[in-house]
Amino acid sequence: MLYAGVDGGGTSCRVRVEDANRNVLGEGFAGPSNSRLGAVRVYYEIEKACLEALHQSGRGREDFASLHVGLGLAGLGLESELQAMLSFPHSFASVCGATDAYTACLGAHAGEDGGILILGTGSCGLGIVNNDVINVGGWGFEISDHASGAVLGLTAVRSSLFAAEGCRPETPMTKAIMAHFKNDRQVMVKWAEEAEPHHYGSFAPLIFDHADDGDELAGRIVAKSVHEAGCMIQALVDKGVKAVCLMGGVSKRIAPRLPKEYLKILREPCGDAMDGAIRMVRKKTSEDQGALK
Template sequence: MGDQVGYLIGIDGGGTSTRALVRSRDGAVVGAGRAGPSALGQGVAQAWRHIQEAVQAAFVAANIRRPGWRQCAMVAALSGASHGPWRTAFLAADPGLAHLAAETDAFAMLVGAHGGRPGAIVISGTGSVAEALAANGERTTVGGWGFPAGDEGSGAWLGLHAVRHAQQAFDGRANASPLARRVWMLCGDEREALQAWCAQAGQHGYAQLARAVFECEERDPAAAALLQQATAALEDLALAIDPRGRLPLAVGGSIAERLAPRMRPALRNRLVQPRGGAVEGALELAAQAVQRQELEEIS
Protein backbone atom coordinates (compact mmCIF):
# COMPACT_ATOMS: atom_id res chain seq x y z
CA MET A 1 0.00 0.00 0.00
CA GLY A 2 2.73 2.45 0.98
CA ASP A 3 4.26 2.71 -2.51
CA GLN A 4 0.86 3.36 -4.09
CA VAL A 5 -0.32 6.15 -1.83
CA GLY A 6 0.32 9.69 -2.99
CA TYR A 7 -2.38 11.45 -1.02
CA LEU A 8 -3.86 11.25 2.47
CA ILE A 9 -7.49 12.23 3.02
CA GLY A 10 -9.22 13.13 6.28
CA ILE A 11 -13.00 13.34 6.45
CA ASP A 12 -15.20 14.90 9.12
CA GLY A 13 -18.80 14.00 8.37
CA GLY A 14 -21.87 14.90 10.37
CA GLY A 15 -25.56 15.53 10.06
CA THR A 16 -25.24 18.91 8.35
CA SER A 17 -22.02 18.88 6.33
CA THR A 18 -18.88 17.00 5.29
CA ARG A 19 -15.36 18.41 5.42
CA ALA A 20 -12.43 16.94 3.51
CA LEU A 21 -8.76 17.76 4.05
CA VAL A 22 -6.20 16.40 1.59
CA ARG A 23 -2.44 16.21 2.12
CA SER A 24 0.31 14.91 -0.13
CA ARG A 25 2.74 12.32 1.17
CA ASP A 26 5.44 14.96 1.55
CA GLY A 27 3.29 16.68 4.19
CA ALA A 28 1.97 19.60 2.15
CA VAL A 29 -1.72 20.36 2.50
CA VAL A 30 -3.30 20.08 -0.94
CA GLY A 31 -6.68 21.59 -0.21
CA ALA A 32 -9.95 21.49 1.67
CA GLY A 33 -13.48 20.91 0.47
CA ARG A 34 -17.04 20.81 1.76
CA ALA A 35 -20.24 19.07 0.77
CA GLY A 36 -23.56 17.96 2.24
CA PRO A 37 -24.12 15.69 5.26
CA SER A 38 -22.51 12.27 5.58
CA ALA A 39 -23.87 11.02 8.91
CA LEU A 40 -24.29 7.27 8.43
CA GLY A 41 -27.74 7.38 9.99
CA GLN A 42 -28.90 9.34 6.93
CA GLY A 43 -27.78 6.60 4.54
CA VAL A 44 -24.51 5.11 3.33
CA ALA A 45 -25.11 6.06 -0.32
CA GLN A 46 -25.59 9.70 0.61
CA ALA A 47 -22.50 9.60 2.83
CA TRP A 48 -20.30 8.35 0.01
CA ARG A 49 -21.78 10.81 -2.48
CA HIS A 50 -21.03 13.79 -0.28
CA ILE A 51 -17.61 12.49 0.75
CA GLN A 52 -16.61 12.18 -2.89
CA GLU A 53 -17.97 15.65 -3.61
CA ALA A 54 -15.96 17.12 -0.72
CA VAL A 55 -12.77 15.34 -1.84
CA GLN A 56 -13.32 16.52 -5.42
CA ALA A 57 -13.79 20.08 -4.16
CA ALA A 58 -10.50 19.86 -2.24
CA PHE A 59 -8.56 18.88 -5.36
CA VAL A 60 -10.35 21.49 -7.47
CA ALA A 61 -9.41 24.15 -4.91
CA ALA A 62 -5.78 23.13 -5.38
CA ASN A 63 -6.13 23.04 -9.16
CA ILE A 64 -5.14 19.37 -9.17
CA ARG A 65 -6.93 16.64 -11.06
CA ARG A 66 -8.19 14.07 -8.57
CA PRO A 67 -6.02 10.93 -8.77
CA GLY A 68 -7.37 7.41 -8.82
CA TRP A 69 -8.64 6.10 -5.50
CA ARG A 70 -5.82 3.52 -5.38
CA GLN A 71 -3.43 6.42 -4.85
CA CYS A 72 -5.33 7.67 -1.77
CA ALA A 73 -5.59 6.59 1.86
CA MET A 74 -8.66 7.83 3.70
CA VAL A 75 -9.91 7.86 7.28
CA ALA A 76 -13.49 9.05 7.62
CA ALA A 77 -14.61 10.36 11.01
CA LEU A 78 -18.36 10.02 10.74
CA SER A 79 -21.37 10.51 12.92
CA GLY A 80 -22.84 7.03 13.39
CA ALA A 81 -19.56 5.17 12.85
CA SER A 82 -19.89 3.56 16.28
CA HIS A 83 -22.94 1.65 15.01
CA GLY A 84 -21.53 -1.62 13.68
CA PRO A 85 -23.96 -2.35 10.82
CA TRP A 86 -23.70 1.19 9.45
CA ARG A 87 -19.91 1.13 9.64
CA THR A 88 -19.76 -2.27 7.93
CA ALA A 89 -22.03 -1.08 5.12
CA PHE A 90 -19.94 2.06 4.66
CA LEU A 91 -16.68 0.12 4.41
CA ALA A 92 -18.27 -2.38 2.01
CA ALA A 93 -18.99 0.48 -0.41
CA ASP A 94 -15.27 1.35 -0.65
CA PRO A 95 -14.66 2.78 -4.16
CA GLY A 96 -11.18 1.21 -4.24
CA LEU A 97 -9.02 3.25 -1.88
CA ALA A 98 -5.55 2.03 -0.99
CA HIS A 99 -6.64 2.27 2.65
CA LEU A 100 -10.03 3.07 4.19
CA ALA A 101 -11.10 3.25 7.83
CA ALA A 102 -14.16 4.65 9.53
CA GLU A 103 -13.74 6.23 12.95
CA THR A 104 -16.00 8.03 15.39
CA ASP A 105 -15.92 11.78 15.20
CA ALA A 106 -15.13 11.86 18.92
CA PHE A 107 -11.94 9.81 18.58
CA ALA A 108 -10.85 11.85 15.58
CA MET A 109 -11.36 15.02 17.64
CA LEU A 110 -9.15 13.51 20.34
CA VAL A 111 -6.40 12.68 17.85
CA GLY A 112 -6.67 16.10 16.22
CA ALA A 113 -6.61 17.93 19.53
CA HIS A 114 -3.34 16.32 20.63
CA GLY A 115 -1.69 15.80 17.25
CA GLY A 116 -1.88 12.01 17.58
CA ARG A 117 -0.13 11.99 20.96
CA PRO A 118 -1.60 10.69 24.25
CA GLY A 119 -4.24 12.91 25.78
CA ALA A 120 -7.84 13.28 26.82
CA ILE A 121 -10.76 15.34 25.58
CA VAL A 122 -14.19 16.26 26.85
CA ILE A 123 -16.61 16.98 24.03
CA SER A 124 -19.96 18.68 24.41
CA GLY A 125 -21.99 19.99 21.53
CA THR A 126 -25.29 18.45 20.57
CA GLY A 127 -24.24 15.42 22.67
CA SER A 128 -21.40 14.79 25.10
CA VAL A 129 -18.61 12.23 25.52
CA ALA A 130 -15.05 11.97 26.84
CA GLU A 131 -12.21 10.11 25.08
CA ALA A 132 -8.64 9.32 26.07
CA LEU A 133 -5.60 7.82 24.38
CA ALA A 134 -2.93 6.42 26.70
CA ALA A 135 0.79 6.17 25.96
CA ASN A 136 0.42 2.41 25.39
CA GLY A 137 -2.22 3.02 22.71
CA GLU A 138 -5.17 2.05 24.90
CA ARG A 139 -8.39 3.92 24.12
CA THR A 140 -11.03 4.78 26.71
CA THR A 141 -14.51 6.24 26.31
CA VAL A 142 -16.70 7.68 29.05
CA GLY A 143 -20.25 8.89 28.53
CA GLY A 144 -21.66 9.21 25.03
CA TRP A 145 -24.63 7.03 25.86
CA GLY A 146 -26.93 9.08 23.68
CA PHE A 147 -29.94 11.30 24.10
CA PRO A 148 -32.15 11.39 26.14
CA ALA A 149 -30.79 8.77 28.59
CA GLY A 150 -27.23 10.14 28.55
CA ASP A 151 -25.25 13.02 27.02
CA GLU A 152 -25.26 14.96 30.29
CA GLY A 153 -23.98 18.51 30.02
CA SER A 154 -24.65 18.70 26.29
CA GLY A 155 -26.71 21.15 24.27
CA ALA A 156 -29.55 18.64 23.97
CA TRP A 157 -29.43 17.98 27.73
CA LEU A 158 -29.69 21.71 28.42
CA GLY A 159 -32.58 22.04 26.02
CA LEU A 160 -34.44 19.08 27.50
CA HIS A 161 -34.16 20.49 31.00
CA ALA A 162 -35.19 23.93 29.78
CA VAL A 163 -38.37 22.43 28.33
CA ARG A 164 -39.06 20.54 31.55
CA HIS A 165 -38.76 23.82 33.44
CA ALA A 166 -41.13 25.49 30.98
CA GLN A 167 -43.66 22.69 31.41
CA GLN A 168 -43.50 23.00 35.20
CA ALA A 169 -43.93 26.76 34.94
CA PHE A 170 -46.91 26.30 32.64
CA ASP A 171 -48.54 24.12 35.31
CA GLY A 172 -47.69 26.48 38.13
CA ARG A 173 -45.16 24.07 39.64
CA ALA A 174 -42.36 26.57 39.00
CA ASN A 175 -42.09 30.30 38.47
CA ALA A 176 -42.74 31.67 35.00
CA SER A 177 -39.10 32.69 34.68
CA PRO A 178 -37.43 34.36 31.68
CA LEU A 179 -36.19 30.93 30.55
CA ALA A 180 -39.67 29.43 30.71
CA ARG A 181 -41.08 32.34 28.72
CA ARG A 182 -38.32 32.02 26.11
CA VAL A 183 -39.13 28.32 25.67
CA TRP A 184 -42.82 29.11 25.32
CA MET A 185 -41.99 31.69 22.66
CA LEU A 186 -39.83 29.23 20.70
CA CYS A 187 -41.79 26.02 21.20
CA GLY A 188 -45.37 26.99 21.95
CA ASP A 189 -47.21 28.82 24.71
CA GLU A 190 -50.24 26.52 24.70
CA ARG A 191 -50.31 23.01 26.06
CA GLU A 192 -51.04 21.26 22.77
CA ALA A 193 -48.47 23.31 20.87
CA LEU A 194 -45.73 22.58 23.41
CA GLN A 195 -46.62 18.88 23.41
CA ALA A 196 -46.51 18.79 19.62
CA TRP A 197 -43.07 20.45 19.60
CA CYS A 198 -41.72 17.93 22.12
CA ALA A 199 -43.10 15.02 20.10
CA GLN A 200 -41.14 15.94 16.98
CA ALA A 201 -38.10 17.90 18.24
CA GLY A 202 -35.52 15.12 18.64
CA GLN A 203 -31.97 15.61 19.88
CA HIS A 204 -31.08 18.41 17.48
CA GLY A 205 -34.28 20.30 18.21
CA TYR A 206 -33.62 20.29 21.92
CA ALA A 207 -30.00 21.30 21.36
CA GLN A 208 -31.16 24.47 19.61
CA LEU A 209 -32.58 25.65 22.95
CA ALA A 210 -29.16 25.66 24.64
CA ARG A 211 -28.55 29.19 23.41
CA ALA A 212 -31.65 30.36 25.27
CA VAL A 213 -30.28 28.93 28.54
CA PHE A 214 -27.05 30.92 28.17
CA GLU A 215 -28.92 34.08 27.17
CA CYS A 216 -31.23 33.90 30.20
CA GLU A 217 -28.54 33.08 32.75
CA GLU A 218 -27.92 36.57 34.16
CA ARG A 219 -31.55 37.24 35.00
CA ASP A 220 -32.86 33.73 35.67
CA PRO A 221 -31.66 31.52 38.56
CA ALA A 222 -33.20 28.47 36.84
CA ALA A 223 -31.00 28.98 33.76
CA ALA A 224 -27.94 29.64 35.93
CA ALA A 225 -28.57 26.44 37.86
CA LEU A 226 -28.81 24.42 34.63
CA LEU A 227 -25.45 25.75 33.44
CA GLN A 228 -23.91 24.95 36.80
CA GLN A 229 -25.23 21.37 36.55
CA ALA A 230 -23.95 21.07 32.98
CA THR A 231 -20.49 22.24 34.05
CA ALA A 232 -20.46 19.67 36.86
CA ALA A 233 -21.43 16.95 34.38
CA LEU A 234 -18.49 17.81 32.12
CA GLU A 235 -16.17 17.88 35.14
CA ASP A 236 -17.38 14.37 35.99
CA LEU A 237 -16.50 13.23 32.47
CA ALA A 238 -13.02 14.73 32.75
CA LEU A 239 -12.37 13.10 36.12
CA ALA A 240 -13.68 9.71 34.98
CA ILE A 241 -11.67 9.61 31.75
CA ASP A 242 -8.38 10.37 33.55
CA PRO A 243 -8.81 9.97 37.32
CA ARG A 244 -5.14 10.65 38.11
CA GLY A 245 -4.95 13.71 35.89
CA ARG A 246 -1.85 12.57 34.04
CA LEU A 247 -2.95 13.36 30.50
CA PRO A 248 -3.22 16.78 28.87
CA LEU A 249 -6.89 17.69 28.64
CA ALA A 250 -8.66 19.46 25.79
CA VAL A 251 -12.28 20.39 25.27
CA GLY A 252 -14.25 20.32 22.05
CA GLY A 253 -17.70 21.33 20.94
CA SER A 254 -19.55 24.62 21.35
CA ILE A 255 -21.00 23.87 24.79
CA ALA A 256 -17.76 22.54 26.31
CA GLU A 257 -15.84 25.56 25.02
CA ARG A 258 -18.29 27.92 26.73
CA LEU A 259 -18.36 25.98 30.00
CA ALA A 260 -14.63 25.23 30.30
CA PRO A 261 -13.81 28.57 32.03
CA ARG A 262 -16.33 27.63 34.75
CA MET A 263 -14.62 24.35 35.65
CA ARG A 264 -12.84 23.94 38.95
CA PRO A 265 -9.24 25.28 38.97
CA ALA A 266 -7.64 21.82 39.13
CA LEU A 267 -9.21 20.95 35.77
CA ARG A 268 -8.79 24.37 34.16
CA ASN A 269 -5.07 24.24 34.90
CA ARG A 270 -4.78 21.04 32.87
CA LEU A 271 -6.50 22.41 29.79
CA VAL A 272 -4.48 22.73 26.61
CA GLN A 273 -5.40 24.43 23.36
CA PRO A 274 -6.49 21.85 20.75
CA ARG A 275 -4.03 21.56 17.89
CA GLY A 276 -6.77 20.62 15.45
CA GLY A 277 -10.24 19.21 15.07
CA ALA A 278 -11.84 16.03 13.79
CA VAL A 279 -10.78 16.46 10.15
CA GLU A 280 -7.15 17.02 11.18
CA GLY A 281 -7.41 13.98 13.45
CA ALA A 282 -8.75 11.83 10.62
CA LEU A 283 -5.86 12.99 8.43
CA GLU A 284 -3.36 12.08 11.16
CA LEU A 285 -4.93 8.61 11.48
CA ALA A 286 -4.60 8.12 7.73
CA ALA A 287 -0.91 9.04 7.92
CA GLN A 288 -0.36 6.62 10.80
CA ALA A 289 -2.06 3.80 8.89
CA VAL A 290 0.17 4.28 5.86
CA GLN A 291 3.29 4.44 8.04
CA ARG A 292 2.36 1.19 9.78
CA GLN A 293 1.80 -0.53 6.46
CA GLU A 294 5.15 0.65 5.16
CA LEU A 295 6.91 -0.71 8.24
CA GLU A 296 5.15 -4.05 7.81
CA GLU A 297 6.19 -4.21 4.16
CA ILE A 298 9.82 -3.51 5.08
CA SER A 299 9.88 -6.14 7.82
Protein backbone atom coordinates in the same frame (compact mmCIF):
# COMPACT_ATOMS: atom_id res chain seq x y z
CA MET B 1 -2.09 9.82 -3.53
CA LEU B 2 -4.40 12.14 -1.59
CA TYR B 3 -5.64 11.99 1.99
CA ALA B 4 -8.86 13.31 3.53
CA GLY B 5 -9.67 13.71 7.19
CA VAL B 6 -13.37 13.78 8.08
CA ASP B 7 -14.76 15.23 11.29
CA GLY B 8 -18.44 14.32 11.40
CA GLY B 9 -21.00 14.83 14.12
CA GLY B 10 -24.63 15.56 14.76
CA THR B 11 -24.48 19.10 13.38
CA SER B 12 -21.99 19.11 10.52
CA CYS B 13 -19.31 17.36 8.51
CA ARG B 14 -15.90 18.96 7.93
CA VAL B 15 -13.23 17.63 5.60
CA ARG B 16 -9.60 18.56 5.01
CA VAL B 17 -7.67 17.19 2.02
CA GLU B 18 -3.88 16.92 1.89
CA ASP B 19 -1.44 15.61 -0.69
CA ALA B 20 1.33 13.08 -0.02
CA ASN B 21 3.64 15.89 1.14
CA ARG B 22 1.16 17.12 3.78
CA ASN B 23 0.22 20.21 1.80
CA VAL B 24 -3.37 21.24 2.52
CA LEU B 25 -5.32 21.30 -0.74
CA GLY B 26 -8.64 22.47 0.63
CA GLU B 27 -11.40 22.14 3.21
CA GLY B 28 -15.08 21.44 2.81
CA PHE B 29 -18.22 21.61 4.89
CA ALA B 30 -21.52 19.73 4.75
CA GLY B 31 -24.45 18.63 6.90
CA PRO B 32 -24.91 16.25 9.85
CA SER B 33 -22.90 13.01 9.60
CA ASN B 34 -23.34 11.05 12.78
CA SER B 35 -23.10 7.42 11.62
CA ARG B 36 -26.46 6.68 13.21
CA LEU B 37 -28.08 8.71 10.44
CA GLY B 38 -27.23 5.85 8.06
CA ALA B 39 -24.42 5.21 5.59
CA VAL B 40 -26.32 6.55 2.58
CA ARG B 41 -26.95 9.95 4.14
CA VAL B 42 -23.52 10.18 5.79
CA TYR B 43 -21.56 9.34 2.63
CA TYR B 44 -23.65 11.86 0.72
CA GLU B 45 -22.51 14.58 3.15
CA ILE B 46 -18.90 13.34 3.12
CA GLU B 47 -18.74 13.34 -0.68
CA LYS B 48 -20.22 16.83 -0.78
CA ALA B 49 -17.60 18.13 1.67
CA CYS B 50 -14.78 16.29 -0.15
CA LEU B 51 -15.82 17.82 -3.46
CA GLU B 52 -15.80 21.30 -1.95
CA ALA B 53 -12.30 20.69 -0.59
CA LEU B 54 -11.01 19.26 -3.88
CA HIS B 55 -12.48 22.09 -5.95
CA GLN B 56 -10.31 24.55 -4.02
CA SER B 57 -7.22 23.08 -5.69
CA GLY B 58 -8.74 22.56 -9.13
CA ARG B 59 -9.64 18.93 -8.57
CA GLY B 60 -12.95 17.13 -8.71
CA ARG B 61 -14.89 13.89 -8.33
CA GLU B 62 -12.44 12.06 -10.61
CA ASP B 63 -9.87 12.37 -7.80
CA PHE B 64 -12.00 10.26 -5.44
CA ALA B 65 -10.23 7.20 -6.89
CA SER B 66 -6.92 8.35 -5.39
CA LEU B 67 -8.38 9.79 -2.17
CA HIS B 68 -7.78 7.79 1.02
CA VAL B 69 -10.32 8.85 3.62
CA GLY B 70 -10.08 8.75 7.40
CA LEU B 71 -13.51 8.91 8.99
CA GLY B 72 -13.80 10.42 12.44
CA LEU B 73 -17.52 10.14 13.05
CA ALA B 74 -19.80 10.37 16.06
CA GLY B 75 -21.47 6.98 16.52
CA LEU B 76 -18.58 4.79 15.41
CA GLY B 77 -17.99 3.59 18.95
CA LEU B 78 -20.44 0.80 18.13
CA GLU B 79 -18.78 -1.96 16.12
CA SER B 80 -21.94 -2.45 14.06
CA GLU B 81 -21.89 1.23 13.03
CA LEU B 82 -18.20 1.06 12.11
CA GLN B 83 -18.65 -2.03 9.97
CA ALA B 84 -21.70 -0.51 8.26
CA MET B 85 -19.65 2.53 7.24
CA LEU B 86 -16.58 0.55 6.14
CA SER B 87 -18.56 -2.01 4.13
CA PHE B 88 -20.69 0.57 2.30
CA PRO B 89 -19.86 0.74 -1.46
CA HIS B 90 -18.08 4.12 -1.47
CA SER B 91 -16.24 5.92 -4.27
CA PHE B 92 -12.89 6.44 -2.57
CA ALA B 93 -9.52 4.68 -2.88
CA SER B 94 -9.85 3.44 0.70
CA VAL B 95 -11.65 4.25 3.93
CA CYS B 96 -10.81 3.66 7.58
CA GLY B 97 -12.74 4.87 10.57
CA ALA B 98 -12.93 5.58 14.28
CA THR B 99 -14.96 7.79 16.57
CA ASP B 100 -14.67 11.53 16.19
CA ALA B 101 -13.35 11.53 19.76
CA TYR B 102 -10.44 9.26 18.82
CA THR B 103 -9.41 11.36 15.82
CA ALA B 104 -9.88 14.54 17.84
CA CYS B 105 -7.56 13.17 20.51
CA LEU B 106 -4.92 12.21 17.93
CA GLY B 107 -5.08 15.69 16.48
CA ALA B 108 -5.20 17.52 19.81
CA HIS B 109 -2.05 15.89 21.15
CA ALA B 110 -0.23 15.44 17.81
CA GLY B 111 -0.34 11.67 18.17
CA GLU B 112 1.00 11.68 21.75
CA ASP B 113 -0.75 10.58 24.96
CA GLY B 114 -3.52 12.79 26.29
CA GLY B 115 -7.25 13.20 26.55
CA ILE B 116 -10.08 15.24 25.12
CA LEU B 117 -13.60 16.12 26.12
CA ILE B 118 -15.87 17.02 23.23
CA LEU B 119 -18.88 19.09 24.23
CA GLY B 120 -20.87 19.91 21.12
CA THR B 121 -24.24 18.66 19.90
CA GLY B 122 -23.25 15.42 21.61
CA SER B 123 -20.49 14.72 24.10
CA CYS B 124 -17.68 12.26 24.52
CA GLY B 125 -14.48 11.95 26.49
CA LEU B 126 -11.51 9.93 25.31
CA GLY B 127 -7.96 9.37 26.47
CA ILE B 128 -4.94 7.65 24.97
CA VAL B 129 -2.42 6.33 27.52
CA ASN B 130 0.39 4.01 26.39
CA ASN B 131 -1.67 3.05 23.32
CA ASP B 132 -4.66 2.12 25.48
CA VAL B 133 -7.87 3.92 24.54
CA ILE B 134 -10.10 5.12 27.39
CA ASN B 135 -13.69 5.98 26.52
CA VAL B 136 -16.05 8.07 28.64
CA GLY B 137 -19.55 8.63 27.30
CA GLY B 138 -20.42 9.02 23.65
CA TRP B 139 -23.18 6.42 23.64
CA GLY B 140 -25.83 8.56 22.01
CA PHE B 141 -28.45 11.17 22.78
CA GLU B 142 -30.94 8.80 24.38
CA ILE B 143 -28.72 7.35 27.13
CA SER B 144 -25.52 9.43 27.20
CA ASP B 145 -24.26 12.78 25.80
CA HIS B 146 -23.98 14.36 29.25
CA ALA B 147 -23.19 18.10 29.23
CA SER B 148 -23.96 18.27 25.51
CA GLY B 149 -25.90 20.90 23.62
CA ALA B 150 -28.58 18.37 22.70
CA VAL B 151 -29.21 17.36 26.30
CA LEU B 152 -29.16 21.00 27.42
CA GLY B 153 -31.76 21.76 24.76
CA LEU B 154 -33.95 18.78 25.57
CA THR B 155 -33.97 19.64 29.27
CA ALA B 156 -34.85 23.27 28.55
CA VAL B 157 -37.58 22.43 26.04
CA ARG B 158 -39.21 19.94 28.42
CA SER B 159 -38.97 22.42 31.30
CA SER B 160 -40.48 25.16 29.15
CA LEU B 161 -43.49 23.05 28.23
CA PHE B 162 -43.91 22.07 31.89
CA ALA B 163 -43.86 25.74 32.89
CA ALA B 164 -46.27 26.75 30.12
CA GLU B 165 -48.79 24.28 31.55
CA GLY B 166 -48.52 25.82 34.99
CA CYS B 167 -46.56 22.95 36.54
CA ARG B 168 -43.58 25.13 37.47
CA PRO B 169 -42.84 28.87 37.47
CA GLU B 170 -42.20 30.42 34.08
CA THR B 171 -38.89 32.21 33.53
CA PRO B 172 -37.54 34.44 30.74
CA MET B 173 -35.89 31.34 29.23
CA THR B 174 -39.05 29.23 29.22
CA LYS B 175 -41.01 32.11 27.71
CA ALA B 176 -38.39 32.57 24.97
CA ILE B 177 -38.46 28.89 24.09
CA MET B 178 -42.25 28.75 24.01
CA ALA B 179 -42.27 31.87 21.83
CA HIS B 180 -40.03 29.99 19.40
CA PHE B 181 -42.92 27.54 19.00
CA LYS B 182 -45.46 30.37 18.72
CA ASN B 183 -46.68 29.44 22.22
CA ASP B 184 -48.49 26.54 20.61
CA ARG B 185 -48.03 23.10 22.16
CA GLN B 186 -49.21 21.39 18.99
CA VAL B 187 -46.47 23.14 16.99
CA MET B 188 -44.01 21.94 19.63
CA VAL B 189 -45.20 18.34 19.40
CA LYS B 190 -44.98 18.31 15.59
CA TRP B 191 -41.44 19.69 15.82
CA ALA B 192 -40.44 17.08 18.41
CA GLU B 193 -41.71 14.24 16.21
CA GLU B 194 -38.99 14.99 13.65
CA ALA B 195 -36.36 16.73 15.79
CA GLU B 196 -32.82 15.36 15.77
CA PRO B 197 -30.14 16.05 18.41
CA HIS B 198 -28.78 19.08 16.55
CA HIS B 199 -32.24 20.67 16.60
CA TYR B 200 -32.28 20.44 20.40
CA GLY B 201 -28.67 21.62 20.49
CA SER B 202 -29.62 24.81 18.66
CA PHE B 203 -31.16 26.08 21.92
CA ALA B 204 -27.85 25.85 23.83
CA PRO B 205 -26.70 29.45 23.20
CA LEU B 206 -30.08 30.78 24.37
CA ILE B 207 -29.84 28.71 27.57
CA PHE B 208 -26.33 29.95 28.38
CA ASP B 209 -27.31 33.54 27.62
CA HIS B 210 -30.26 33.36 30.00
CA ALA B 211 -28.09 31.73 32.65
CA ASP B 212 -25.64 34.63 32.32
CA ASP B 213 -28.56 37.03 32.74
CA GLY B 214 -29.57 35.43 36.03
CA ASP B 215 -32.40 33.15 34.91
CA GLU B 216 -32.63 30.70 37.82
CA LEU B 217 -33.85 27.71 35.80
CA ALA B 218 -31.32 28.24 33.01
CA GLY B 219 -28.64 28.54 35.68
CA ARG B 220 -29.59 25.19 37.20
CA ILE B 221 -29.63 23.48 33.81
CA VAL B 222 -26.19 24.88 32.98
CA ALA B 223 -24.81 24.03 36.45
CA LYS B 224 -25.84 20.40 35.97
CA SER B 225 -23.97 20.27 32.67
CA VAL B 226 -20.89 21.86 34.24
CA HIS B 227 -20.96 19.23 36.99
CA GLU B 228 -21.28 16.43 34.44
CA ALA B 229 -18.39 17.82 32.38
CA GLY B 230 -16.24 17.87 35.50
CA CYS B 231 -17.17 14.25 36.25
CA MET B 232 -16.07 13.21 32.75
CA ILE B 233 -12.76 15.03 33.08
CA GLN B 234 -12.19 13.40 36.47
CA ALA B 235 -12.92 9.95 35.03
CA LEU B 236 -10.15 10.48 32.45
CA VAL B 237 -7.72 11.74 35.10
CA ASP B 238 -8.47 8.73 37.31
CA LYS B 239 -7.42 6.46 34.42
CA GLY B 240 -4.03 8.12 33.94
CA VAL B 241 -4.68 11.00 31.55
CA LYS B 242 -2.37 13.92 32.38
CA ALA B 243 -3.65 16.62 30.02
CA VAL B 244 -7.13 17.25 28.60
CA CYS B 245 -8.22 19.44 25.71
CA LEU B 246 -11.78 20.74 25.61
CA MET B 247 -13.45 20.83 22.21
CA GLY B 248 -16.82 21.68 20.68
CA GLY B 249 -19.00 24.75 20.72
CA VAL B 250 -20.60 24.05 24.11
CA SER B 251 -17.16 23.67 25.76
CA LYS B 252 -16.49 27.38 25.21
CA ARG B 253 -19.41 28.23 27.49
CA ILE B 254 -18.73 25.49 30.05
CA ALA B 255 -14.94 25.89 30.42
CA PRO B 256 -15.05 29.19 32.36
CA ARG B 257 -17.51 27.63 34.81
CA LEU B 258 -15.42 24.54 35.66
CA PRO B 259 -13.90 24.16 39.14
CA LYS B 260 -10.41 25.66 39.40
CA GLU B 261 -8.74 22.31 40.11
CA TYR B 262 -9.33 21.27 36.50
CA LEU B 263 -7.69 24.34 34.98
CA LYS B 264 -4.17 22.99 35.64
CA ILE B 265 -4.74 19.98 33.39
CA LEU B 266 -6.55 21.75 30.56
CA ARG B 267 -4.47 22.35 27.42
CA GLU B 268 -4.97 24.06 24.10
CA PRO B 269 -5.10 21.47 21.27
CA CYS B 270 -2.16 21.14 18.86
CA GLY B 271 -4.53 20.27 16.02
CA ASP B 272 -8.12 19.33 15.29
CA ALA B 273 -10.08 16.18 14.54
CA MET B 274 -9.40 16.49 10.80
CA ASP B 275 -5.65 16.44 11.55
CA GLY B 276 -6.18 13.32 13.64
CA ALA B 277 -8.25 11.61 10.94
CA ILE B 278 -5.52 12.30 8.39
CA ARG B 279 -2.88 10.91 10.79
CA MET B 280 -5.01 7.78 11.14
CA VAL B 281 -5.55 7.19 7.42
CA ARG B 282 -1.90 7.91 6.55
CA LYS B 283 -0.81 5.30 9.09
CA LYS B 284 -3.39 2.76 7.88
CA THR B 285 -2.45 3.29 4.21
CA SER B 286 1.26 2.93 5.02
CA GLU B 287 0.62 -0.30 6.94
CA ASP B 288 -1.50 -1.69 4.08
CA GLN B 289 1.19 -0.90 1.55
CA GLY B 290 3.83 -2.49 3.77
CA ALA B 291 1.75 -5.67 4.04
CA LEU B 292 1.61 -5.91 0.23
CA LYS B 293 5.41 -5.80 -0.18
